[in-house]
Amino acid sequence: MYDSGKVITGLAIFVAIICFPLWYNVINGAERIPIPLMPKDQKKCVAPSDYMRKSHMVLLNDWRDEVVRTGEREFQVIDGKKYEKSLQNGCMNCHQSREKFCTSCHTYAAVTPYCWDCHVEPKEMN
Amino acid sequence: MDVKRRKFLKIAGLSAVAGVAAPSAFNMLLKGDAVASSGGGHAEKTENTGHAAKAEPKGIQYGLVIDVKKITHTKGLAEKCIDACHTEHNVPDFGNPKDEIKWLWVDDYEHSFPEHSHHQKNDALHEMQFMLLCNHCEKPSCVRACPTKATFKNKDGIVMMDYHRCIGCRFCMAACPYGARSFNWRNPREQYANGNFKFYKKPLNPEFPTRMRGVVEKCNFCAKRLSKGMMPSCVEACGNTGAMVFGDINDPKSEISKVLRENYTIQRKPASGTYPSVFYII
Ligand code: SF4
Numbered sequence: 518m519y520d521s522g523k524v525i526t527g528l529a530i531f532v533a534i535i536c537f538p539l540w541y542n543v544i545n546g547a548e549r550i551p552i553p554l555m556p557k558d559q560k561k562c563v564a565p566s567d568y569m570r571k572s573h574m575v576l577l578n579d580w581r582d583e584v585v586r587t588g589e590r591e592f593q594v595i596d597g598k599k600y601e602k603s604l605q606n607g608c609m610n611c612h613q614s615r616e617k618f619c620t621s622c623h624t625y626a627a628v629t630p631y632c633w634d635c636h637v638e639p640k641e642m643n
Numbered sequence: 644m645d646v647k648r649r650k651f652l653k654i655a656g657l658s659a660v661a662g663v664a665a666p667s668a669f670n671m672l673l674k675g676d677a678v679a680s681s682g683g684g685h686a687e688k689t690e691n692t693g694h695a696a697k698a699e700p701k702g703i704q705y706g707l708v709i710d711v712k713k714i715t716h717t718k719g720l721a722e723k724c725i726d727a728c729h730t731e732h733n734v735p736d737f738g739n740p741k742d743e744i745k746w747l748w749v750d751d752y753e754h755s756f757p758e759h760s761h762h763q764k765n766d767a768l769h770e771m772q773f774m775l776l777c778n779h780c781e782k783p784s785c786v787r788a789c790p791t792k793a794t795f796k797n798k799d800g801i802v803m804m805d806y807h808r809c810i811g812c813r814f815c816m817a818a819c820p821y822g823a824r825s826f827n828w829r830n831p832r833e834q835y836a837n838g839n840f841k842f843y844k845k846p847l848n849p850e851f852p853t854r855m856r857g858v859v860e861k862c863n864f865c866a867k868r869l870s871k872g873m874m875p876s877c878v879e880a881c882g883n884t885g886a887m888v889f890g891d892i893n894d895p896k897s898e899i900s901k902v903l904r905e906n907y908t909i910q911r912k913p914a915s916g917t918y919p920s921v922f923y924i925i
C-alpha cells in the first residue's frame with residue numbers, strides 16, 4: 518500500500534477535527550452535570566425525587582389540566598402537608614430560586630420551556 | 644394525452660370526495676353530531692328573545708345581575724370594580740386604546756344595547772354607566788368558534804380560557820357578539836437585559852399569572868376565587884351596595900334567582916341567541 522503513513526495521519530487529523538465538540542467540552546470542563554439547588558428546610562416533595570427528576574413536566578401538565586380544565590383545584594395532601602397544585606403558588610414556595618433550580622438544568626439540557634413567560638417567579642415580587 | 648389526464652383527475656377527485664365525505668357523514672349521523680355542526684342545535688324553537696324560550700336548565704350556570712342605577716349613583720364604584728378585577732388578574736394597562744386589554748369596562752347605553760330602540764329615549768339613560776364584561780353565555784359562540792378548545796365551558800357554566808392552548812387565531816373575538824375579548828398585541832411583562840422586569844400595571848399580583856403576546860383573554864368570573872368560596876372581585880368591591888349579585892341562575896333558591904324574579908332585567912343582544920348570563924336592572 519502506498520502512502521499508508523500519510524493516509525493514516527490524515528485520518529487521525531480528520532477524526533480529531535470531527536470530535537472537536539467532545540474534546541473541547543472535556544478541556545473546558547463543560548461536561549459537569551448541574552446540581553439544582555434544593556430547599557434546605559424541606560425533606561419531601563409531592564412525588565419521589567426520581568420521579569420528579571424524570572417526569573416533573575408530566576406532573577405539571579396534569580396539574581394544569583386538572584386546575585384549568587376540570588376545576589380540580591384541591592390541594593394535594595402528602596404526609597399531612599398540603600401542596601397547592603400550582604407552579605407559582607405551589608412549587609415555588611419551596612424551590613424559591615428559578616435561576617438555581619429550574620434554569621440550571623434546563624440550560625444544561627438545552628430545553629427552553631415557556632412557563633415563565635406568564636407565571637411569576639418569586640424574585641420578581643421584590 | 645390531455646383527455647386522459649383530465650379524466651384521471653376527475654375520477655381521482657370524485658373518489659377522494661367520496662372517500663372522505665362518506666365515512667365522516669356516516670359517523671356524524673351515527674353519533675347524532677350533525678345538528679351540532681349545522682349551526683342550530685337548539686331543541687326548542689329559537690325565538691331569539693334571550694332566556695324567554697329556554698329549555699329546562701340543568702347543572703350550575705353562574706350569572707351576574709348588575710344594578711345600573713346603583714353603579715352609576717355610587718360615586719367611583721365602577722372604577723373601584725374595574726380596578727379590583729384588573730389588579731386581581733394582572734390585566735395590563737398599556738395606556739393606549741390600540742393595545743387595550745379589558746375584562747371589565749363601562750360604556751353607554753347606545754353601545755351596550757344597540758338593538759334597543761333609541762328613539763327619544765329616557766334622559767336618565769344618557770348618564771348611566773353600564774358595566775360590561777364577558778356574559779358567560781349559556782350557548783357561547785366563542786366556544787364553538789375556537790379551533791383548539793382553548794375556550795371552553797366548565798362545569799359551573801363559566802366560559803373559561805386555557806391560555807396554554809390559545810393559538811391567537813382570534814376566531815373567538817370574531818364570534819363573540821359582545822366584544823368581550825381582548826387580544827394581547829404586546830407582552831404585559833417585559834424583562835430587560837439587566838434582568839429587571841417591567842409590568843404594565845402596578846402592582847403585580849403574585850398569585851395570578853400574566854398572559855403573553857399572541858393570546859386572547861377575557862373575564863373568567865374569578866373561577867379561582869370561587870373555588871376558594873369567595874365572591875368575584877368586582878362583586879366584593881361593590882360591598883353591601885347591592886349593585887352586583889352573583890350566583891347560580893339555574894338554582895331557583897339562590898339569591899340571584901330571587902333578584903331576577905323581583906326585578907325587570909335586560910340582557911345584551913338577546914337576538915344573537917347566546918343566552919347571556921349577565922343581566923342589567925335599569
Ligand atoms: S360574551 Fe362573548 S366571550 Fe363571553 S361567553 Fe358570550 S360569546 Fe363568549
Ligand code: SF4
Nearest residue numbers: 789809810812813815
Ligand atoms: S384566539 Fe385562542 S381562544 Fe380564540 S379561538 Fe383562537 S385559539 Fe381559541
